[in-house]
Amino acid sequence: MIILNYFIIIVAxxxxxxxxxxxxxxxxxxxxKGFDDFFTVIIILFFTMLIFPINVNTTIxxxxxxxxxxxxxxxxxxxxxxxxxNGFEKFCYTIPWSKITEIRxxxxxxxxxxxxxxxxxxxxxxxxxEYLIPKILNNISSYVKxxxxxQSIQVKIEKGMFKKVV
Numbered sequence: 001m002i003i004l005n006y007f008i009i010i011v012a013x014x015x016x017x018x019x020x021x022x023x024x025x026x027x028x029x030x031x032x033k034g035f036d037d038f039f040t041v042i043i044i045l046f047f048t049m050l051i052f053p054i055n056v057n058t059t060i061x062x063x064x065x066x067x068x069x070x071x072x073x074x075x076x077x078x079x080x081x082x083x084x085x086n087g088f089e090k091f092c093y094t095i096p097w098s099k100i101t102e103i104r105x106x107x108x109x110x111x112x113x114x115x116x117x118x119x120x121x122x123x124x125x126x127x128x129x130e131y132l133i134p135k136i137l138n139n140i141s142s143y144v145k146x147x148x149x150x151q152s153i154q155v156k157i158e159k160g161m162f163k164k165v166v
Contacts, residue, residue, distance in 0.1 A: 005065050012068040019072070022079045022092065030082040030089055032135050034115065034126040045073055081126055083139050088117050088126060095124055097143040105133070105149045113153065134162050 052066045081089055087096040095117055104116040108127055115136065117124040128136060133153065140147065149157070156162065 002061065005061050009061075009065050009068055012065075012072045015072045016068070016075060018092075019075045019079060026084075026089060027078075027080045029084040029086065030080040031085070031139055032083040032128065032132055033080055034082040034128040036081055036091065037125070037127065041073075041076070045070075048073060082128075083136065087143075088115075088124065090124060090126070095119065100144050102146040102148065103140055103144050105136075105147070105153050107150060107152055130156075131162055133157065 048069060052069055054066060058066075076091065079091060081091065083089070084094070087094050087100065099119045100117055101120060102118040104114075104118070106114040106116060108114040111130045112127050113130055113133065115126050115128055117126070133156075137147070
């Protein structure tokens with residue numbers, strides 16, 4: 001059990017180093033900041049808390065393991081997701097412009113939009129604030145020609161509800 005705890009600590013520390021690398025190298029490249037679905041991260045955190053609970057009656061090694069795991073999970077929030085010159089930046093990978101066949105803008109909650117990135121084999125989603133629509137369209141229109149905007153967003157654009165952001 002001690003070897004397993006050390007193994008988990010080493011893997012979590014390697015993940016923290018990888019996250020730090022992504023924060024340093026990738027965060028500068030993101031032009032329009034978006035974010036992933038918060039619900040997925042909370043589910044991961046919930047199951048981590050079930051498997052590795054915070055308890056007063058644990059050894060120092062187990063407490064260190066749990067703390068490092070929680071730090072690793074919370075540090076994933078520091079990695080920016082969004083649009084860059086290379087493509088759409090997700091958590092640990094980039095969807096290059098050359099693979100994207102279609103982009104859809106769909107309303108999400110009150111003042112957010114889902115940007116669905118469709119490739120030949122998969123659909124990805126990123127969430128953006130609604131006021132960023134002109135900036136999003138400005139950045140993606142030069143790379144992807146097949147952009148579909150849902151009617152309710154199209155009406156807001158035509159009414160001029162968003163100021164022009166370049």
